[in-house]
Amino acid sequence: MRIVRLDLHNIRAIRVAQLQPASNLNFLSGENGAGKSTVLEALHILGYGRSFRGRVRDGLIRESMPALQIFCEWQDANNQTQKAGLKHAGGDWQAKLNGEEVGQLGDLCAAFAVSVFEPNSHLLVSGSSEYRRRFLDWGLFHVEQSYLVLWRRYARALKQRNALLKQKNLGGLLDTWDFELAEAAAPVLWYRRSYLDGLLPYLQQVSEQLLPAFGDLSFELFAGWKNEQMTLADALLLNRERDLSLGYTGIGPHRADWKLHFSNKSKAEAYSRGQAKTLALTCLLAQARHFQQLRGEPPVMLLDDFSSELDGKHRGRVLDELEATGAQVFMTGVELPAEMQGREVRVFHVEHGQIHAPEF
Ligand SMILES: Nc1ncnc2c1ncn2[C@@H]1O[C@H](COP(=O)(O)OP(=O)(O)OP(=O)(O)O)[C@@H](O)[C@H]1O
Ligand SMILES: [Mg+2]
Numbered sequence: 001m002r003i004v005r006l007d008l009h010n011i012r013a014i015r016v017a018q019l020q021p022a023s024n025l026n027f028l029s030g031e032n033g034a035g036k037s038t039v040l041e042a043l044h045i046l047g048y049g050r051s052f053r054g055r056v057r058d059g060l061i062r063e064s065m066p067a068l069q070i071f072c073e074w075q076d077a078n079n080q081t082q083k084a085g086l087k088h089a090g091g092d093w094q095a096k097l098n099g100e101e102v103g104q105l106g107d108l109c110a111a112f113a114v115s116v117f118e119p120n121s122h123l124l125v126s127g128s129s130e131y132r133r134r135f136l137d138w139g140l141f142h143v144e145q146s147y148l149v150l151w152r153r154y155a156r157a158l159k160q161r162n163a164l165l166k167q168k169n170l171g172g173l174l175d176t177w178d179f180e181l182a183e184a185a186a187p188v189l190w191y192r193r194s195y196l197d198g199l200l201p202y203l204q205q206v207s208e209q210l211l212p213a214f215g216d217l218s219f220e221l222f223a224g225w226k227n228e229q230m231t232l233a234d235a236l237l238l239n240r241e242r243d244l245s246l247g248y249t250g251i252g253p254h255r256a257d258w259k260l261h262f263s264n265k266s267k268a269e270a271y272s273r274g275q276a277k278t279l280a281l282t283c284l285l286a287q288a289r290h291f292q293q294l295r296g297e298p299p300v301m302l303l304d305d306f307s308s309e310l311d312g313k314h315r316g317r318v319l320d321e322l323e324a325t326g327a328q329v330f331m332t333g334v335e336l337p338a339e340m341q342g343r344e345v346r347v348f349h350v351e352h353g354q355i356h357a358p359e360f
Contacts, residue, residue, distance in 0.1 A: 057090030
């Protein structure tokens with residue numbers, strides 16, 4: 001997708017702003033607190049229903065205003081124009097997609113594929129397993145139509161089982177929901193494994209460019225319970241006492257994890273922050289390429305303050321890789337990094353919540 005127009009109202013320091021981005025690289029420059037990241041947050045809200053810095057109700061709406069508004073127009077892979085509008089008051093919201101009211105924010109998000117790299121993205125590598133599950137599930141939601149339904153079935157079974165555990169319900173109902181949970185888990189696991197299998201060649205390609213010294217790459221997927229030789233149904237039964245005392249289900253695909261291993265890096269060796277960021281970028285760029293292969297177009301890439309903690313060599317390599325994906329990119333930074341000079345880039349200057357368009 002290529003965003004051709006973005007209108008913003010009442011988001012943080014931005015009262016009203018409009019942006020007509022280039023189809024490739026866009027850079028938002030300006031002083032600290034100018035409102036650069038806010039523009040990326042607005043795009044993130046359309047893609048995820050929330051900002052990468054929190055929910056709409058957590059301070060995104062401009063002070064003393066009732067709601068924020070975002071309007072976006074883009075071209076899809078078939079060069080068709082699509083339009084989305086969102087008015088969000090923190091709790092209540094209204095959205096339209098191509099003129100039709102949207103019933104669930106998820107329907108808007110499904111049409112609006114944006115991938116984000118932000119100052120906390122190293123957590124994809126060094127944070128809890130939740131970040132890595134989110135990465136997998138985002139990819140699957142967008143490339144595998146049936147995944148959302150399968151995931152919802154699992155989430156529903158989990159909720160039911162947890163409710164029974166809280167009630168200390170030891171009747172046959174717990175057996176029924178154990179069975180349903182195990183049944184629902186199987187396709188989720190299968191899709192996650194096959195997604196990582198499909199992603200691996202892209203991860204290898206990108207890591208050869210960004211982290212050549214690390215060597216060959218492989219992945220390890222942890223299904224979400226200790227002894228994976230055992231079926232989830234058996235593991236649930238074995239874990240029942242513990243789950244009853246916890247009051248929730250402690251094992252299953254909602255606890256899954258995955259890790260990348262490199263032939264030239266021992267498993268015990270920790271990554272530096274810059275390495276973790278580069279590795280997170282490797283994952284996002286590989287995901288964008290894989291996405292493009294399956295969907296016919298890459299997602300829009302948002303990179304907030306990407307140059308901090310990456311050295312010049314790695315910045316240059318990341319920019320080369322971004323160009324190779326052919327994605328539309330929105331980056332922010334106090335000033336244009338030296339590695340970007342001489343590249344085809346549209347620079348917008350942001351100042352006190354106003355976006356100044358470049359002169360052509
Ligand atoms: N709810 C709000 N209402 C009004 N202004 C807000 C609100 N929330 C944040 N701000 C202001 O908006 C600005 C936040 O902008 P943003 O985080 O986009 O800046 P930035 O240009 O990315 O800065 P940096 O270079 O530090 O990353 C700050 O000046 C902040 O004080
Ligand atoms: Mg910022």
